[in-house]
Amino acid sequence: MSLSIIGFFTIIIIVALLISGRVSPLVAMVIPPIVAALIAGFNFDEVGEFFSSGLxxxxxxxxxxxxAIIFFGIMQDVGLFEPLINKMITLSKGNIIVVAVITVLIAVVAQLDGSGASTFLITIPALLPLYLRLRMNPYLLLLLIAGSAAVVNMVPWGGPLGRVASVLEVDVTELWYPLITIQIIGVVLMLALAVFLGFREKKRILKQYGTLDFTNDDHAITQGVVSSEVDTSLQRPKLLWINAIITVLVIGILVAGILPAGLAFLIGVAIALPINYRTPKDQMARVQAHAPNALTMASIxxxxxxxxxxxxxTGMLTAIANNAVNILPSFLLSYLHIIIGVLGVPFDLLLSTDAYYFALFPVVEQIGLSFDIDSLSTGYAMIIGNIVGTFVSPLAPAVWLALGLSGLEMGKHLRYSFFWMWGLSITLLFIAVALGIIAI
Incomplete structure (x- = not known):
């Protein structure tokens, strides 16, 4: 129990530090776990081994x-996204609600490959400048992408279903079929949320700026902030299609899995630099301009x-998972799968995906079987309850990629998105119960 208590309080402290914004994420995720490991009785040699394993x-x-950050920074410099931004403004006519709805639809399509990282890489560089141009809150962009991508991530080639299928030794496709209805309902709920939050955002912008017409604004958008000055000498309008082809090829290679993602973007940078900037000095200047953001996120x-x-x-995650069920009174154990499902999004802040599905799920499943709750019901409850919160968790690397691409902060993302995602998760969970997908 001591390991689970130490691990629990360590995670709570880290999340609290991230939300408070009093220290950098680097400090929050280095000092507390090292102190926790030493308190748990591990020595510095073992901490070094843990670091090597984690690294x-x-x-x-x-x-x-x-x-990735350097590559998209270069594409921003050359003006690749300007025509896309202007076209999207024209199509949406600068309508805040339409932009929010479009964000959900784009994220749904982008997530069909099952990779959260590629979804953020496709959506954020394209949509963030539009949000900033229209003075929309960029945390709304993150919320809509995160929720939409998480709902779609119930596909068989997504991680959670594969983990549950391997534990239950069932066919992952058959496991997926009942969830298709939940996915459709989830997308509809995300569209409704986009409309609601779009209206709220529209009111905020009107109150703050007194107008919604920023379509002819001559402010440029660079590195996630609105600036009145832009170095037009960096733009390459005559090379627009070449840069577009390079970007599409890099993302295509990423989605297809032909090369490791890091190598794909490294090659993209190596090709884009000499095409757009002729001298070594100019090329290195572009790398140096974006290196601080890139290295900051890599260090995190x-x-x-x-x-x-x-x-x-140290075994803390496994201990938390195994002991989580012991704190409940015995008369609630027959509803344990529902309780864990309801708490699925908070568990995203406490447990890694592997710990949740490979350590906690088997325990909950066995307890459910003793109360005649079939294993599939337990699996569905834990998938639906947890998966929606995937992209608000500090334990998900794709979230840090999203924050790096958008220049946003984890603590503010949690404050803005957490309760919306938790509410969506609980709503979908009880819809699944009402439809008979989950037995109680």
Whole structure:
């Protein structure tokens, strides 16, 4: 029990620090887990081993961060997204609600490959400048993408269903069929949420700026902020189609899995630089301009690797999962799968995906069987309850990628999105119960 208590309080402290914004994520995810490991009786040699293990699990993500941010930064410099922004403004006529709805639809399509990272890489660079141009809150963009992508992530090739299928030893496609209805309802609810939050955003913008007409605004959007000055010498309007082809090829390679994501973006940077900027000095100037953002996010990912390495290596995550069910009174155990489902999104802040499905799920399933709750009902309750919160969790590397691409903060993302995602999760869970997908 001591390991689970230490692990629980460590995660609570880290989440509290992230939400408070009093320290950088680097500090929040390095100091508490090291102190926790030492309190739990592990020595510095073991902490070093945990770091090495955690680092190996996130290194590919860190490398992808560095070159993805540099690549999209270069594409921003050359003006690749300006025609797209202007076209989307024309089509939406600057309508805040239409933009919010379009965000959900684009995220749904982008997530069909089952990769949260590629969804953020496709959607954020294209939509963030539009949000900033229209003075929309960029955290709304993150919320709508995160919720839509999480609902679609119930596909068989997404991680959660594969984990549950492997534990239950069932066919993942058959496991998916009853969830299709929930996915459709989830997308409809996300569209309704987009409309509601769009209206709310419209009122905020009118109150703050007194107008909604920013379509002819001559302010430029650079690195996630609105600036009145832009270096037009960096733009390459005559090379628009070449840069578009390079971007499509890089994202296509990423989605198809032909090359590791980091390598795909590294090659993209290496091709884009000499095409757009002729001299080595100009090329390195573009790398140096975007290196601070890239390295900042890579350092946070490495810190997250230490965090996860310690929690996994010490056994804290497994202990939390195994002891989570022991705190409930016995008369509630027959509803344990529903209770865990309702708490699924908060569990996203406490447990990694593997700990949730490989450690907690088997325990809940066995307890459910003793009360004649079939394993599939337990699986569906835990999937629906948890999956919606995937992209608001500090334990999900794709979330840090989204924050790096948008220049936003984890604490503010949690404050803005958490309760909306939790509400969506609980709503879908009880809809599944009403439809008979989950037995009680």
């Amino acid at each position: 190996s699990s996130v290194m590919n993500v860190a490398v992808m961060f560095i070159f 990912i490495i810190a997250a690797g230490l965090f996860l390495g310690i929690l996994n290596g």
